[in-house]
Amino acid sequence: MFLIPVLFASILSIALLGVYFLTYYNTESGLEEKMTPFECGFDPLSKMRTPFSTRFFLLVVLFLIFDVEVALLFPVLSAFYSTTSTSLLLALLLFIAILLFGMFHEWNEGALDWVSG
Incomplete structure (x- = not known):
């Protein structure tokens, strides 16, 4: 009973390793580029001190905060689903009101406008 899943996992692992080695070593073009690390969409072979969009950074930070x-x-x-209490409802409404106030403030400041200067 236990032997069948182990045998299946072993065969699948060996097959995937075989496909990896067959496709990895047979590609001569671009092998150096494939070996370089890829991080955050930046080209690792370019200059490190290129300008970074502050509007993109601000949008990412706002997304993380609201997320x-x-x-x-x-x-x-x-x-709230398990117990209905007035204090929990007021705390939830206050939390949502603070979130909405923050979002409207950022919207009014123009932080969410991508195309504006």
Whole structure:
């Protein structure tokens, strides 16, 4: 009973390693480029001190902030589902109001406008 999944996993691992070695060593063109690390969409062979878009950086930071705060809403919503209390509802509404105020402030400041100067 235990032998069949182990045998299947072993055969699949050997087959995938074989495909990797067959495709990796048979490609002569671009082998040096394939061996370079790839990180964040930047070309590792270019100059490291190229200018970086601050608008893109600000948009990424805003996305991370709102993503983390939305992830914090899930435990509150599950607690609200199990017990309905007025203080929990007020805390949830205050949290959402702060999120909306922050988003509207960033929108008013122009941080979310990608095409503006």
